[in-house]
Amino acid sequence: MKRKTNFLPFVVIAILFFLINSYVLSGIHTLSTHPNITPAFWTFIVLITAALAYAMQRMRDNGMDIFFKIATHAFLVLFVAELVFILMLLPADVYRLFAGKPRNGYWVEFAAFLFILTILIFIYGIIKGKYAYRVIKHTLFFDDLPQSFDGFTITQISDVHAGSFQNPKAVQRGIDLIKAQQSDLFVFTGDLVNNKAEEIKPWISYFSQIKAPFGQFSILGNHDYGDYIKWENESEKSANLQQLKKYHQELGFRLLLDEHITLHKGAEQITLAGVENWGIGFGQRGDLNKAMINVQSNDFKILLSHDPTHWDEEVKKLPTKIHLTLSGHTHGMQFGIEALGIKWSPVKYRYAHWAGIASKNGRYLNINRGFGFLGFSGRIGIWPEITVIELKRSSE
Template structure:
């Protein structure tokens, strides 16, 4: 017998949406009193709500299919645009409630302009922003870097989430940008897929183009373990993970599972280690001590660890210094602003470090903003990232 679905949350959402839209409609009526506006407006809102509820109800059997994505994105874009509209309308109404005046039509027009602009920005983020790849370069100085590795370059990407891709030409542009960096080493820091190993299959010929003189190395992220969907059996879930590991090999990536490799250049070496996913709230699978077993405290060590909370809670406190940790996971929430000296995203309220470089006591962390996207099929202000890090010996 099928489990009954609790409709109360949907009713609450519908009520709140009704109240928000009633207020928005009052703002529209300030600009126009055409009688056709009201029925057209509520017909549109009813369609959006009905599509959202329908898509959620059928998600159990159909997953997050195209109907679900269209309905949820339409609802999200409309809701955010309306909240922006209200944000500018409420202060005006409070002022006039106190003074006894009426709404200033120019202020309402400005709020309407921001409403339209918000929708346009979201549409750009959905159509173009999610493939607007950026190369971000960092030069980091280390006292303990072997001299022969001075100038050594690493290209990092993270969070591919191959199951979300729909535009082969755009993805190829990203791959070409990675190849154009001609770095000494390439690393991928987890979340190759959303849930299932098969998601990467259409994209193997793309990501297998990436080559570097010192190799291509990868780790697993929290989504790679298949924890977020229902499996017929534990055996099926384990087989999926094993298949994903095989796909890493087909991509030409050496998957590091709580282990390390030694990279040599002119008789000197650095350590590259990789751990399974370790993250607060996302499974603490990785074994850092195992990954670094056999290394010395004096070795220059770089670590691939998907979740940056690992660095905060374990890596930076380790007696045997890990000079550089490369992570991803946060996506910068795919929404925020990084311009004009500002750096903000809602994800900052979850992660102390959510993008770019952090440094404590000579121990560096880089959080890549992600190559792909998940959930919201777009990016606004936080663009997909290809990181290039140049290692420099201090004093040279």
């Protein structure tokens, strides 16, 4: 029996979309009553919606090609700008409705200004923001850090998502910024690609430039396993993962798969461990206990784990103390505000801690905001990050 399609959700969405645009049009009419505005407005809305629908339909055969990206981003930018316009106009309209006053043209002009400003901000985020790399530095103090490692520096990047890159010169600027930090150790905390290993191939010559005296180490993220696209068979999917691991080698990265290594300075050492992806809702492949086999309880330990929920669920509760965990995954949702003492992103409703340093019982977590981008081809307010962490021994 053929399953019936439930059209009710689509009908509800269509009605809401019509009402939203009708309200926006009413605001435009406050500024101008030219007879061509209404047909021009609805023609534009129909065209941009049709482009989105067509892009979604052809995605099965063409993937997320340039037409898909243009159509989806144009619709997204317009819709968000319309919501901003409505949020500014609606309270004033509610007030005038109860007060029996006409609509204030100056207030509509202000809402229209914010509408245009929103579009310009999104355009900046798409063209420039996604490559606006910044260095964020943290200094962390530990009572039991080996003396030889006092002042030891780590550069961390995460979430490269190489399949999204389109600007070699911009990516090279990011690589140069990483190299300029001259840290003792370099680590990459997962999501090298969006789906397929081949995505990193054009960028190997770029990321292989990164060198550090104590080495370059990496782990896998949830996107690296190829879970989000359809494969002909499991063998093809497995071969893709094996190829990705080989590309880590070509990059000069030592991939840590539920294992650890020791870093030595003179007679002292610290432990660096890495686990496969472990995250609530994104696969729990990593085996922390396996990674810690033969690690002594009094060793100073650093863990690479892509998803920060691993720290919340396992790492900070582990009987043996892991001093510092380095994660990524959230991207800070590539959208938010971090200025004037404000730190906000919609991703906070999914992750209580989504960027920067957190601590619990002397155990630290750093969440890198990501080097690349995914889905939304841009960044607004949450810029691509290169983290530099300095380890210091607490004064006695």
